[in-house]
Each structure stands twice: as C-alpha cells, then as structure tokens.
Amino acid sequence: MQDTPFCLRVGHLPNPMSDSNTTDSTNPSIFILQGIPGLEAAHIWISIPFGAMYTIALLGNFNILFIVKMELSLHGPTYYFLCMLAVTDLVLSTTILPKMLSIFWFNSKEISFSACLTQLYIFHCFSVTESGILVAMAFDRYVAICHPLRHSMILTNPIVARIGLAVVLRGGVLILPYPLLASQWPYCRTNIISHTHCEHMAVVKLACTDNQISSYYGLFVVLCVLGLDVFFITMSYTHILRAIFSLPTKDARLKTFETCGSHLFAILAFYIPMVFSSLMHRFGNNVALHFHILIANVHIVVPPMLHPIIYGVRTKQIRARLLRLFTPKRTHVFPGSLAFRLSSVEN
Template structure:
C-alpha cells in the first residue's frame, strides 16, 4: 500500500488552512502548492541567506569561466570547451530551482502551475543527467591527453567535441523524457500539496492516486544504469590514467601530470558524493526529519554549481592566472 503523503499526516504544519476540496475529491489540479521546508517555516528567511549566497557565487563564478574562456585564445581547447559546457549546465541547473525556492522563502509564493511544475521537474533531472555526462566526457579527455597524448589533437577535434556535447545533452533529454510523460498521465486526486522546495520527480509522483511503480522503477533504472555507467566509465578512465602516471620515472613528473586531473577529481567528488548521500538518506533514513531530506536534496543541486568554478579557478593554472590578470587590470583602472 502506498504511503500516505506527508502533508496529510501533518496538516498542522501548514501556515494556512486548506479546504477539503483542495486536499481531497479533486482531479488533476491546475496548480500545486510547494511548502518549502516543512518544520522550518519560521527559519525560511534565514535559510534563504546561504541559498542566495550559493546562487550568487554560482552565477558569478560560472559566468566568469565562460567570459575568460571566450576571451582567451589559449583556452580554446577541448578541456576548456567541456568546462564551458559544465558552466552552462550549472547555470541552468541552479536557476531551475532557486528563484522559485527564494520566492517561497521571501514572499510565501507557494503556488506553481501544473505544467510549470512538470517543466521544472524535467529541467532539473535533464541537466543533472547532462552534467553527469559532461564529467564522463571530461574524464575521456583526460584519459586521451595522458595515455595517448600524440593523438589527442586528432581524436578530440572541435567537431568531435561539439558532437560529444550534443550527444550528452540529447541523452539527458531523452532519458528524462519518460519522467515527464509518466508524471503527466497519472491522475492526481489526493492532494496538490508538495512538501518540498521544488518539483522533484518522486515528490510529485507520490501524490498520484494510481499505481506508480513504473515511475519508481524507471527512476531506479536511470540511477543505476545511466548515472551508474557514467561513474563506472569515469573510474575505468582514471584507473588507466593512474597506471600511466605511476609508470613515469620521476616523482616530479608524476605529481605534475596528476595535477592536471586534480580539479576534475574534486569536481566529480563535489557532484556525486552529495547526490549519493541524498539518495541513501531518502531510501534508508526514514527516521530522519523531512526537512533533513529536503535540505540534502537542495545541497546536491546547489553546491556543485557553486564549487565547480571555484575548483577550476583555483586548480587550473591558466584560468587562475587569467582571473588574477582580469582583476589586476580592473584594479589598475580604478586607481589610475
């Protein structure tokens, strides 16, 4: 038997009264109600401060990466093209959730149109899958650059990079499309209240008054057979990379070569570890408060877009030097 939605069990948490017609005996509502973070309503304004800060850093950092790569001809190479794809994906991913989340926190604007909710659901999961694919492509770039450097320029040509980027984006869009189609066809007759800050896939599907095992099983398939394969491919790439690094004769050469992969490994960790933690707590942490699950779901969508430009800005010599040069030039103009 499907579990009773949280909002029906804790109606006393709702900041306003809902008539019975809004919670029962209706079919396919035109709008959903996003509660934000149930149990922490009084702290919404305070929670918005770190959320808004992370979003601002993500916007500034990713736009800076895009600007620097565009303006610096030396950075027109496969590694930096993939980094630009990552920045665009991060911008879309964070923008898909945070404006609505902040409107809930600041203005109590909780209503979201049914079609807008499904669009948000699609964008969140599509670009999450796209980002996973980009990390896989970046691992392949590092593998070729270190294990077969003489063929790097012939294998990863500009057209090849463009095709990889297009394939990764199409994969994300196509794989996530059943999420949208299935969620649209379920009948919703229990409640239109979503105890979340955004329209996450399973948070929406749990409101359906039908057997939604297809959606649940397909979601598991995507996690294990698509995202899981990305992780396996990345692990295989770095296994070969480490073999090549340890075959170098001097420690200095090993350290220098491994340094070119350091930023990528940090970004991968920042992307997959919070997602894994959120998935494990949602499936095995039934005794944890609901607000903990919601906060962890927001962390894995907001932290990587914030950290990625910082990681690549600090660990990539060319980008770090260009950023310092950019701010030095502006400082000189201000004080001249």
C-alpha cells in the same frame, strides 16, 4: 467538516464559492510547494546561505564562460567541456533557486501543474547531462595523459561538439518519461508538495493510483546513469593512474596527477550529494524530512558554486586571466619618452 481528498482539473482554477472538498480524480491545476516543512520560521535565515551560494555560482560560471571566450589559448577540448559544465550548472541552479528563494522571501508557494512538470524535466534532464559531461571530461583527461601526442587529433572540435550533443540528447530522452508518466496519474490526495521544488518522486508520491512504473523507472535511470557513468570514469582513471605510476620520477608523477585534480574535485562535489540524496529519498524513511530536503538542495546549489572555484584556483590559465581581470593595469613610463619628460616638467 468531513475530510475528503483534494483534487482539481488541469486548466481550471477553483471557484472560491464552491466547496473546496472535491473527489474529482484528475490532475491539479496548481501545486503548493511547502518549502522546508518544520523550518518555516527559519526560511529567511536559510535563504541567506543559499542566496549567497547561488550568487557565487552565477558569477563564477559566467566568469568561466567569459574567460574561455576571450582567451584564445583556452580554445581547446578541455575548456570546451568546462564551458559545457558551466552552462549546465547555470541551468540547474536557475531552474530551482529563484523559485525556492521566492518561497523563502515572499511565501510564493504556488506553481502551476505544467510549470511543475517543466521544472521537474529540466532539473532531472540537466542532472543527467552534467553526469555525462563529467564522463566526457574524464575521457579528455585520459587522452591527454595516456595519448598526449594524439590529443588534438582524437578530440577535434567536431568530435567535442558531437560528444556534447550526445550527452544532452541522452539526458533529454532518458528523462522524458518522467513528465509524461507524471501527467497521466490522477492526484486526489493533496496538492501540497513537501519540498522546495518539483522533484520527481516528491510529485509521483502524491498520485492516488499505483505509480510503481514511475518509481521503478526513476530507480532505473539513477542506477543506469550513476552506474554507467561512474564505471566509465573509474575505467578512465584506472588507465590514467597506470600511466602516471609508469613515469620515471616522483615530480613528474605529481605534476601529471595535478592536471586531474580539478576534475576529481568536481566529480566528488557532484556525485557525493547526489548519491546521498537519492539513497535518503528512497530508503531513509526514518530520516527527518527537513534534513532530507536540505541535503537535496545542497546537491543543487553546491556543485555549481564549487566548480568555478575549483577550476579557477587549480587551473593556471584561468587563474592568470582572473588576476589580469581584477588587477589594475600599470602604465610603464620609460626614460626618454614624451610621458617621462612631461612628468619631469610637472615635478
């Protein structure tokens, strides 16, 4: 049978009795997510670590939200930003992981065109949002260390709320052209996406027209977000380190620097896989496809898993609250009390 391009019209399901080889140059009604090409036989085994990491991410981030809500001493700017980070991590991982696991477990590879664009938008929007939250947390550390007496005056609750809203709006506006442009391109090559989710460039590369606008805009967003956010984080920590090294004793310097440790680990956990994945996607033509997809998925699931662990281990207040949650309470019986006399009679 002669091979011709595959294409379907949005909103119309294919007729099983019709010829599947069509040249209609419009959008497909469905995409097929291939998972990890070349490793289909190992999908079940690959799903085990990813499923475990997703479970840890869910439990850890919900625990962070619960602890901050219940512990009145944690109702402050630092922990409000931490809650924003936890919510963003939950949205990011939940947007991708359930569908990915359904591919691995049930071979459920179909995703509608609109659902694919929605997944694409939410994933990239909250990736940009998370980067902005890390910048806000760096600013919070700068104020706390360089201007400790003015911390509560500078970062009031309304200011924190405005920062959070600005970060979300920035992500939403910057990423909005992604699905708008992708919905305009004709897809007449194939409807098979060689990925576990609808990643922007993986979808755009399927278009059978000149899609350089999408490609260049995607590169602009990466450079703009990554460049500006890393610049602001670097500036914050330049001032922080200056303030730390001006302290008189080594113990004071170490103690102050430890207050930034959790945030620094969170930055590394987010940006390193993100940069590596972005560079490989655009310039790693000689890198095996399955390796690229694995790295992209690591970028999705590892930061949401690590962030609550990092903050749970390194933040004294959260660690103490966690220990109280999981340590059974002991009832103290004092001599002379009714409970003490009753226990003596029973003995």
